[in-house]
Amino acid sequence: MAEKLKLYYFDGRGKMESIRWLLAAAGVEFEEEFLETREQYEKLLQGGSLLFQQVPMVEIDGMKMVQTRAILSYIAAKYNLYGKDLKERALGKGASVFRGRLAVISSRIDTYVGGTDDLMGFILMFPFLSAEDKEKQRAVIVQKATSRYFPAYEKVLKDHGQDFLVGNNFSWADVHLLEAILMVEEKKSDVLSGFPQLQAFKARISSIPTIKRFLEPGSQRKPVPDDKYVETVRRVLCMYYDIKAN
Structure with a gap:
């Protein structure tokens, strides 16, 4: 059995949550070591x-x-969420065609992931x-989502008429966008009301x-960050300065 x-x-959640999402989407099991003390963090540093x-x-x-x-x-890349199916279909069309089409697909995935990251x-x-x-930040999040990012993805889905963002195959870009949609909905539950394509997506x-299982209670998906989480991060990282809204 693989380790x-x-x-x-x-x-x-933090920066690890997108990693949990992608592993869960791929159906890959994982263990976690939670940092709870400064000593644990310093041990990793040392x-x-x-x-x-x-x-x-x-x-x-x-x-x-x-x-x-x-x-x-x-x-x-390891778990075939980076355009593998398109790569397989292109194999019979020559190396240059294969490389070119795969590069386009990977580039689109990177572009959409980058937008969602923003x-x-x-x-x-x-x-x-x-x-x-x-x-203040809640208003900024909703405004940016509804005026910049969601309209872009709505157009992508409408224009190509396919089920997924890239190549009509499930990819990292789809996982990342769903995670973002759910996070914005936590700030405003009806935020998708004007985006029928994204509602269907x-x-x-x-x-x-695999996604359905990750969304069910008892999975390794993390809840909305609470005061305990914030205090732990501040203590472990000695992060006692104030953070300002964008």
């Missing part, structure tokens, strides 16, 4: 595992990987804001068996 992947982070002195860190295939985007890219950036530090700043992706 389970191991994730090192806090017992909460062991030389954290290249840039930051978590998340994931043990996978004999490596201790850091940097969220690098981890996600590796997982997406939206998530407005949400990531939300738990660490003051009550006053949270209300949400229903489709949520019904994929």
